Amino acid sequence: DQQVKQNSPSLSVQEGRISILNCDYTNSMFDYFLWYKKYPAEGPTFLISISSIKDKNEDGRFTVFLNKSAKHLSLHIVPSQPGDSAVYFCAATLSGAGSYQLTFGKGTKLSVIP
């Protein structure tokens, strides 16, 4: 049973526009969430995270929003650039579990069209 779901396997966005990647989770115990970006033949690269005590976290062009009641988070990329084309993974964890054991979604492949 998938505890972290990314229901859109792919997304295409025009360069300069906003990219919105969505993620849902089922385990209400998760209290820390991360987004990773993965290029082909490379390992995932950490992008941005958010704790459940917040509903928004911003880092440059990347903003993550968390809606705890809906068990939903989203990653916004503004403006989107061709170099953002990659697979984006959402991950969740219990921060008090003693280690950051991550549960990942299946990923969304973002294509930014020049």
Add this chain to the structure above:
Amino acid sequence: SAVISQKPSRDICQRGTSLTIQCQVDSQVTMMFWYRQQPGQSLTLIATANQGSEATYESGFVIDKFPISRPNLTFSTLTVSNMSPEDSSIYLCSVEDWEKETQYFGPGTRLLVL
């Protein structure tokens, strides 16, 4: 952030054989993690490896199939034993960064079992 290397980067193996994957980190870390990403699937945690103790395996993964060594604070190996085509995956190691509350990943080992 930690720099992580993996060897081999890719391999093609015959069923019934075993492959040992190496993971090297450029700094001392307490916990190392091994993940598997099957085609079209999310990253799934295989086991957590602490230096000086036996690895802790997740449900569905056993030591006989995926023996792990952790001889020191910068190195770990994962062996995929008695391989079958279902073991064809990308295998990734990662390390924890408590200060930044995230994990950093190696580039992965792409394994194809014929």
